[in-house]
Structures are given as C-alpha cells and as structure tokens.
Amino acid sequence: MSVVCSKCGCMLGTLDQFCTACNADLEEKAAAAAALATRVIAKPCPECHYGSPAAAVFCRACGYDFAHSEPRPLVYASWPARLAAAAIDGALVALPVLAMVLVVDQPAVVVWFAAMFPLLYCLGFWTLDGATPGKAVFGLRVVTSTGEPVFAIQGFIRYTGYLVSAVVFFIGYLMAFGNRERRGFHDFWAGTVVVKSRRAQ
DSSP: OEEEOTTTOOEEETTOSBOTTTOOBHHHHHHHHHHHHHHHSEEEOTTTOOEEETTOSBOTTTOOBTTTOOOOOOOBOOHHHHHHHHHHHHHHHHHHHHHHHHHOOOHHHHHHHHHHHHHHHHHHHHHHHSOOHHHHHTTEEEEETTSOBOOHHHHHHHHHHHHHHHHTTTHHHHGGGGSTTOOOHHHHHHTEEEEEOGGGO
C-alpha cells in the first residue's frame, strides 16, 4: 500500500515520514488534514438542532452562541396557531384520501391507504424536521419535552395518542386546555410538546 505526497505528488510507502522527492514532513501534512476535517464536521445546535461546522462560534440558523449562551426556554405554541396548522394538515391528508375514494374501485386498497397515509404523513414530517407543512406555516415544531428532536418511535407513539384521543370523545385533545405547556394526551403519551420554532422567534 502506498500514499501520495500532498506537496509534490510522489508515491511513497505508508511508513515514510518524509517525502523522498521534496523532503515534505508527511506527519505534519496529515495532522493539518485531520485538523481541517474536524473543523468541517457538523455539530447540532442545542437550540434549533441545525447542523453547523464543528469550529463554528455561532449557529448559522438561529445565532446561538456555542461558547456562552444558555439554552432559551421553550415557547409553547398558541392554540390559534395549532388549530390553524391542524386545519391545513387535515386538508393535505384528506385530499389524497378523497381522491383514492373517487378513483380506486378496490375498497381494501382505499381502506389501507386511508389508514397508512395519515400515519406516514405525520411520522415522516415529525421525524424529518419536527414540523408538518401546516405547522411549518406557523413556525411550529414537535419536540420532546426537553426540546430535543422527535425520533420515529416517539412519533409513532404520538400518532397512536391521536387515535386514542379521537376515539374517547376527543377528551385527549381537550386536556391541552388544562396545562401550561398545552399538551394533549398524545403529547403526554409520547413525551412531546409543540413549540414555537427558534427560527420563527
């Protein structure tokens, strides 16, 4: 196995410490390359979870000061914004399902699509960026109770909480009126909360 001198391009052995053609210090070059690599590796922002270069002093998405800032408290989403976001998402989910009902003449396929599409819609967007299209319009995100991104299993649990809340006379949704964090049954069930996105503040 051989290595290439980054200065002159000469082929060298893996144990060589200096280039035999230009006398370049190979270990010094390797150390510089490693240092450069560590500077470009992304690190997540504790505020908005956006990836920034490892050497960044400030988050390029929300301006968080990696060296001195303390994480800001979560700003819980307002009810009007949540209801409006739910209306948008409801329409975006209902339209494809309605189209399937009108176009496809196979009840089993329609039922399967009507069951799976809302799940995949919510789960996909929650785990991708914490926001469905409706929530994104109003700058809302679904995060854990400590402000971390939601993982797929939490998203699935939250969705099952939706179903339970709907079956039991929507009581699970009404629970959100009775607590400061505005968490419904599905949020308590999955350990999540809906907040105002840092980028929207």
